[in-house]
Every structure is written in C-alpha cells, then in structure tokens.
Amino acid sequence: MSSYALYYYDQCPFCQMVLREMRNTQVQVELMNTLTNPVNRQDLIQGGGRGTVPCLRITGENGDVQWMYESSDIVQYLKSL
Ligand SMILES: N[C@@H](CCC(=O)N[C@@H](CS)C(=O)NCC(=O)O)C(=O)O
Numbered sequence: 429m430s431s432y433a434l435y436y437y438d439q440c441p442f443c444q445m446v447l448r449e450m451r452n453t454q455v456q457v458e459l460m461n462t463l464t465n466p467v468n469r470q471d472l473i474q475g476g477g478r479g480t481v482p483c484l485r486i487t488g489e490n491g492d493v494q495w496m497y498e499s500s501d502i503v504q505y506l507k508s509l
Contacts, residue, residue, distance in 0.1 A: 433457065455506070
C-alpha cells in the first residue's frame, strides 16, 4: 500500500482546501506542519525541491517517492483514491 504525508501550515488557504478534501477520504495522511516544525520544511525543500505548501508526499509500495505540489492536483488525486 502507498503511504501519504501532507506538508502544510494552517494559515495557508490552499492547504485548507486540501485539508477539507482529506475529511472525505478514507486514506490516512500524515500531517507535516512546516511552520511549527522547521525540520518538516527542511525535509520538504530537500525532497521536493521547494518549500511551497501544500505538498503531498506519496510513497509507493516499492518505496519510490513523488512530491505533488499543486493544491488542485492534490485534491483531484485524493478524490481518485
Ligand atoms: N498554486 C499553489 C499555490 C501555493 C502557495 O502559494 N502556497 C504559499 C502559502 S499560501 C507558499 O507556500 N508560499 C511560500 C513559498 O512559496 O515558499 C497551490 O495551489 O498549491
């Protein structure tokens, strides 16, 4: 099974759109606040290439990691699960 982590912070309206959609999904998404935990922001920049939120980290069954940045893409992806 794939696993999911959302890099976000509360004051970001794009993040709120994604967080709202997450309430409708059954999948578990780990929440990684990048404002309250600077290590999360560092991990995001190091892994995804930039600190923009929201970003969904998708880890596939085989361990491959994808960083999805656009809120509309993330919402669409969550709907498709
Ligand atoms: N088009 C993006 C916009 C995301 C965006 O502008 N996020 C802001 C916070 S609301 C941000 O992370 N700014 C800081 C940065 O780009 O490093 C989306 O819809 O996800």
